[in-house]
Amino acid sequence: MQLLKQRQAEHAAARAYQREAEGDAAAKAATEAKAAADKAHALEAKAIAAKKAAAAKKAADSGSGGPVAYNGPIPGSCNDFSGSRQTGCALMLAAGFKIDQFPCLDKLFARESGWNYKATNNSSGAYGIPQALPGSKMAKFGDDWKTNPATQIKWGLDYIENRYNSPCGAWSHSQNTGWY
Numbered sequence: 001m002q003l004l005k006q007r008q009a010e011h012a013a014a015r016a017y018q019r020e021a022e023g024d025a026a027a028k029a030a031t032e033a034k035a036a037a038d039k040a041h042a043l044e045a046k047a048i049a050a051k052k053a054a055a056a057k058k059a060a061d062s063g064s065g066g067p068v069a070y071n072g073p074i075p076g077s078c079n080d081f082s083g084s085r086q087t088g089c090a091l092m093l094a095a096g097f098k099i100d101q102f103p104c105l106d107k108l109f110a111r112e113s114g115w116n117y118k119a120t121n122n123s124s125g126a127y128g129i130p131q132a133l134p135g136s137k138m139a140k141f142g143d144d145w146k147t148n149p150a151t152q153i154k155w156g157l158d159y160i161e162n163r164y165n166s167p168c169g170a171w172s173h174s175q176n177t178g179w180y
């Protein structure tokens with residue numbers, strides 16, 4: 001009987017030891033799992049923040065959010081056009097050119113950029129409606145040169161006037177050489 005009681009006591013002790021070991025292992029596993037989950041959460045938060053920062057930088061660099069709207073006067077002779085073309089027509093007239101120059105300017109900027117204020121030439125780096133190289137030259141007419149078609153067009157008209165005297169002079173040169 002005493003042997004039986006001794007064995008029962010040994011089994012009870014072994015079961016208690018096993019339960020304690022299992023409890024310790026479960027606690028250790030839970031602590032490790034929580035640490036791993038915390039680390040994963042921190043990495044995920046860091047990745048999300050990096051993605052947001054990259055998107056914000058890209059938006060700032062590309063000028064996303066749409067172009068700055070032109071709020072200057074639009075002469076009646078420019079009402080046949082819309083968007084950047086209408087702005088270009090109005091600014092060309094304001095720069096002192098006659099309306100007969102607009103078909104040349106229209107074809108020139110259509111060829112250069114399709115009147116897209118975000119147009120970028122991947123091989124040369126030229127930027128914007130007039131395809132300024134580098135695009136930062138247009139800052140002469142405003143810090144918003146990346147997003148403002150009017151700023152880009154003003155720079156383009158100034159460049160055209162100083163180099164070719166008129167939009168038709170620039171268009172003629174472009175026709176002959178493939179660039180202006």
